[in-house]
Amino acid sequence: MKILVPVKRVIDYNVKVRVKSDGSGVETANVKMSMNPFDEIAVEEAIRLKEAGTAEEVVAISIGPDKAQETLRTALAMGADRAILVKTDEIVEPLSVAKILKAVVDEESPKLVVLGKQAIDDDANQTGQMLAALLGWGQGTFANEVKIEGEKAEITREVDGGLQTVSLDLPAIVTTDLRLNEPRYASLPNIMKAKKKPLDTKTPDDYGVDVAARLKVLKTEEPPERSAGEILENVDQLVDKLKNKEGVL
Amino acid sequence: MALLLLADHDNATLSDQTAKALTAAKEIGGDIDILIAGKGAQAAADAAAKLDGVRKVLLAESDQLEHQLAEPLAALIESLAGDYDYLLAPSTTTGKNVMPRVAALLDVMQISDVMSVEGDDTFKRPVYAGNAIQTVQSSDSKKVMTIRGASFQATGDGGSASVETIDAVAGPGVSAFVSQKIAESDRPELTSAKVILSGGRALGSKEKFDEIILPLADKLNAAVGASRAAVDAGYAPNDWQVGQTGKVVAPELYIAAGISGAIQHLAGMKDSRVIVAINKDEDAPIFQVADYGLVGDLFQILPELQQKL
16 A cells, blocks of 8 residues: 655754744744654654555655755655655645645545644644545544554554544544654665655645635744742742742642 | 534543633633533533533534544534534544544634634634744634633533533544543543642653652642653653643643653643742753752652652
């Protein structure tokens, strides 16, 4: 089977994000960008399914600016077979991303689409679920374990109370949670090889998808600051503060 | 205006995330109905009917809905959507799972993790793990949104809404429940606890985590949380994780023991009223958000605290 893995280029998770002083967004100029960490887990899972003989081909796709090619090359260096860049300089909302992905799924006919559960920039946590809805497929979100058996996928999900396992008919959608796997680092030879792997470039227009935003961002601001308090000498002082000053004990 | 709020429940009990999301619904204003989808969920429906400000409770029960899988649940909500201007759910794993599916079925862009209501169509929500707050305005005719419970007080009882049984609709039939491993605990729920004691990687092992954190938590009547590092290392189960990708909490008292304070952890707890940090590294970022800090060995401090409470 074929697996499609959408990946997003985001500000690297180690970068402390700075809000622009005019409230128009966050500073992205000269900031290190990387693949969304949840998407790395998705790429890793797809490659492991290929290595296990469950999948034959892993196709990575990114919707974003020209530079998202770098993110796709990372996926290729990890082990994806080929890549598709749907090029746009607009900020594309999850609903539009899901519509583009649906069009790609219609063309490529993968049995499984594995996505990160959320991107660490907009923290929306929507794309996988939306794609599942548009395709009428089952969804295994927040996956902690993925097992493919015949025409079914058994997905163990991280839920508020613990873990839940569901069985989905294939084709299906999986979104990854943190503990599904530990993504590999691409080796230098694989990074070199990835440069020669095929990468197609398309546009949202090729798929007939209007990417106009439905949510207008009016303002982006810093969260309220929380100031550092006091360092206490000992446990007695702490108990006293919590009991007598704060009344929380 | 009419609003439909999807309740968070386990059939037997209604979680207080529902009452918190109800507060957001009331801030928007209009007739608010609560949907209970499940099986054998009369008790949860009765609890929802008592919440203040609810017009009616819709109770839909079927085998398919028992575990609130996204596919049949989204089909149900879509079938009801014609009567409503707003479709809301708490930002629990159930709400996060199903509402984007509903939004896409309705061709609407969801507003995730709403933390304040600024107007009929304008809301604030966190991005970048809470390091920035966006004010967004929706141009969709129907609003589909999830509500961040930690940002709203729970609405109390005081209502007596009617409970109306409605038919479940057949879902796409592409998913089935297999099993679940839900932790049984007498401790309070993380997202509704007044006191939370969280442990980090400094605990060093699951045995030490259990030995040092759990008895003190019980003494404090606290819920137990953990940093991502502690969960990844296997010291604590995934459902204890506090942070942007785990649970977002805002208790009266949050005690972080052996947690350095990574950005994504702070995003999950910095709205707590009083924060206490215990860490042997005086430069740990957790101290920058803590009201009270103790620099030292948690293996000495926590047992001493337990003894002195």
